[in-house]
Amino acid sequence: MIATCVIDASVAIKWVIGENGTDAANRLRWSGTKFHAPDLIVAETGNILWKKVQRDELTPAEALVACRVLRLAPVEVHAMGPLQALALEMAIALQHPVYDTTYLALARALDAPMVTADRRLVGKCAAARGAALCEVLLLS
Secondary structure: OOOEEEEOHHHHHHHOOOOOOHHHHHHHHOOOOEEEEEOHHHHHHHHHHHHHHHOOOOOHHHHHHHHHHHHOOOEEEEOOHHHHHHHHHHHHHHOOOHHHHHHHHHHHHHOOOEEEOOHHHHHHHHHHOOOOOOOEEEOO
């Protein structure tokens, strides 16, 4: 069991939308782990819900319910402003968008692992051998 971790939107969204990886996300959700995320997670999960409405995967009402449920999730949200410089350094080192490296920067700042369903990010961090400066775990 992980005592504390940073999660990204790819994990949190699975708590409210049934999709590949939902079972693993729910096991993590109920494991007793303490969750952290940069405040970017609010915009990212909202955007995912919006896309699902645009694709007719959710009704607007379902998306709004999911949004409200996410706001109640036990995730300590941190301001991303103080993480910006480190996130940019990581983005440059990994050649990966700052959106994702903001989560990595928070994990580094908290000295905690990051959990994500983003295989591409996990692969880039593994290939960089230390450039991410934190442990990155694939949701499983």
